Amino acid sequence: MSGLTLTKVHHVAIIASDYHVSKVFYTKILGFTLMGEVYREARDSWKGDLALNGAYTLELFSFPFPPARPSHPEACGLRHLAFSVTDLDAAIAHLTAHQVSCEPVRTDPLTGKLFTFFSDPDGLPLELYQA
Known part of the structure; x- marks a missing residue:
C-alpha cells in the first residue's frame, strides 16, 4: 500500500506550567507510570515520558514562562x-x-x-x- 498509513496515535505532548505538580497529578492521581525523565539544561526544560498500562502515551514538558492559551x-x-x-x-x-x-x-x-x-x-x- 502506498501513501500515508497511520496506525495509531503515538503520544500526546503536554506543556505544564509547573512540571512537578503535573507529574504528581498524572502519576499519583491518574496512575500513569514515569518511564523516564530528563532535564534539558539548554532549554531550561523538563521532559517526562509517561505510560498508561505499559504503553507510552504522554510526554510532559516544562518551559520557562509558557504562554497561556484557551483550553x-x-x-x-x-x-x-x-x-x-x-x-x-x-x-x-x-x-x-x-x-x-x-x-x-x-x-x-x-x-x-x-x-x-x-x-x-x-x-x-x-x-x-x-x-
Whole structure:
C-alpha cells in the first residue's frame, strides 16, 4: 500500500506550567507510570515520558514562562483528551478523594455511554468515558 498509513496515535505532548505538580497529578492521581525523565539544561526544560498500562502515551514538558492559551472544551485547537474507564463512579470517587472536581455526569446521546470532564493542574480539559 502506498501513501500515508497511520496506525495509531503515538503520544500526546503536554506543556505544564509547573512540571512537578503535573507529574504528581498524572502519576499519583491518574496512575500513569514515569518511564523516564530528563532535564534539558539548554532549554531550561523538563521532559517526562509517561505510560498508561505499559504503553507510552504522554510526554510532559516544562518551559520557562509558557504562554497561556484557551483550553476550554469549545476553544479552537485541542478540544480535550479522553480516557476510557470501566467504572465511571469509582473513577469520579478517586478523583474527588484527591480534590479533583468533575463536572456532572452526562450521557453520550449517540452511544448511551456515560462520561464526565475534569481538568489537569493547568486547566487542560480531560474526559473520563465509561467503556
